[in-house]
Amino acid sequence: MRGLDYKGIEALHSVIEQGSFERAAEQLFISQSAVSQRIKQLEKFLAQPVVIRAQPPKPTPVGKKLLALYQRVTVLEQELLPELLNSDEQRAVQLALATNADSLATWLIPALTEVMKHRHVELNLSIYGEKRSIEKLKSGEVAGAISLESQPITGCRADYLGRMDYVCVASPEFIQRYFSDGVDQSALQQAPSVSYDKYDDMHKTFLQEHFNLARESVVNHHVSNSEAFVRLATSGIAYCLIPKLQIQRELEQGDLVDILPGFLVTYRIYWHHWQLETGVLQQISTAIIEYAREHLPQ
Known part of the structure; x- marks a missing residue:
């Protein structure tokens, strides 16, 4: 055949x-x-x-499967060729990974540090929403993806990493201006907020489920940068939902205040990767899984 x-x-x-x-x-x-x-x-x-x-x-569904295959073959070839050719000139293994912005801003780089220091690897870390990253793995554009989806796609595994807990915060100045009488529907209609981008429905869900408010009825900035979220909040420009892991210092120092004590928005995240992994890609998966399970709430 x-x-x-x-x-x-x-x-x-x-x-x-x-x-x-x-x-x-x-x-x-x-x-x-x-x-x-x-x-x-x-x-x-x-x-x-x-x-x-x-x-x-754009690739068809069959095209996406071929692209995923091509990605795997390319990675295997990059690792195997120097050995077959008995060559000391080893090219860096090129790998594309899909991550959400909040993981990249908090725990992902520390998780990858040892692999990146000691293996000859070139990483392309692309940021996508937790719900969109899995599509990049399906299409073959990346070799691994952090996602909210718990079920693996064909030929892949989905390993549980831990929880990302988000707290609703604002600066003391902002609280005094907008929430002096508490956080309720009326106050939230006046207070500016911030979301990551048009695909980010976390704040929309928060307003609808807990305060019966449509996001269209409030001022909601779009800023596609996790670090900028913190700056917007500490500057008194907006209130927002931020990973607790990212703002421990600001909370301890009083630069940011949890405006809904005891309230958390929690997402469980998973590492999606190929079932049959070797070499540096296997090391990356192991590093991500072990670090996340040690440092993220379980």
Whole structure:
């Protein structure tokens, strides 16, 4: 039985990564028609399309599976080739991982420190919402992802990491201005808040479930940076939900105050990764799982 043509899969990966057939041709040092021909041959072999020819091109469900396969083969090749060629010139193993902003701002870098110091690895840490990161693993764009989803996708594992506990905080100045009579529906309608981006529904859910308020009825800034959340809060610009792990010092020093004592928004997070891992990727998964289980609330 004839196997897959990896030149076709490489062309597919380049088209999706570069966002066009033209730029893929430049990356692969071949003509645009050659890129198109390789993909057409792959589609002919599979008897179904692998790419949606839109602007930008997008992978079909089958295309996503091929991209995930390509990612795995590339990682294995990067680790194995120096050994097979008996070469001392080992290229860094390139790995893309999907993380949420709050994990990156708090515990993920310490978890990866030893691996990054002692292994020849080049990481691309991309930030996505906890609900979107799993899609990047499905599409083959990343080799591992932090997600709220507890169920693994085909060919992968989902290991429990721990809890991310969020507290609702504001500066003393902000509290005096907006919450001097307490935190209620009326006060929240006047007080500016902040969310990460349009995909972040944490604050929306918080307002709807606990105060019967629509997010559209309040001032809600969008700031796609976890550290900026802290600065907005300590500056008295807005109140927000922030991981307790991130603001221990500010709470202890009184720069921020928990405006709803005893109240937490809790998310359980999971590390999604390939079932069959070797080398540096296996070490990364082990480091993430062990560090998170030691330092995050369980």
